Amino acid sequence: NAGVTQTPKFQVLKTGQSMTLQCAQDMNHEYMSWYRQDPGMGLRLIHYSVGAGITDQGEVPNGYNVSRSTTEDFPLRLLSAAPSQTSVYFCASSSIQGAETEAFFGQGTRLTVV
């Protein structure tokens, strides 16, 4: 009963480096999304996907890329890390059906860019 699994849990990058945050879910959910959480602010949507092969931008997409080749996986790529991308990143998934759609979150990836 894994739910949403994110890796790694912690990561330190140097400015300009690239990396991929992994997210996998085993609930056959159509909808997956990436958020970042910064102190004193609500979670902000980076990118989302409503199904394999379909992605779209959220509120703060600059500096990030995503792809959805399978239903299960939704990786987030940082192209050239910047200190402003220091944050905690959460992946979430949910079923599309109905108004009472519960989102399930991963445990988060704490990223520090130095």
Add this chain to the structure above:
Amino acid sequence: KNQVEQSPQSLIILEGKNCTLQCNYTVSPFSNLRWYKQDTGRGPVSLTIMTFSENTKSNGRYTATLDADTKQSSLHITASQLSDSASYICVVSPHYSGGFKTIFGAGTRLFVKA
């Protein structure tokens, strides 16, 4: 601009006491309103989900209320326990997005002391 405002920012209560957290929103129309609990270092976990036509929803010692006329929601915690120490996040989904593009409040940080 759609917003979700939560109060207080933080709250300290003694174990066994009750407390009420507030959420004011400007999102209209909306599909659903959710309350999440986020333990330190973990992802948010859903407590309650209410559609616009519901007034109250309970989950054990947690009771959420919704007043769509005043655009206010509250989360009442009864007989608090040390394990209730966490951030509580109010989340509203605009109707047009079908519940996907959610707007997160910044959360209320609750500390329960023995």
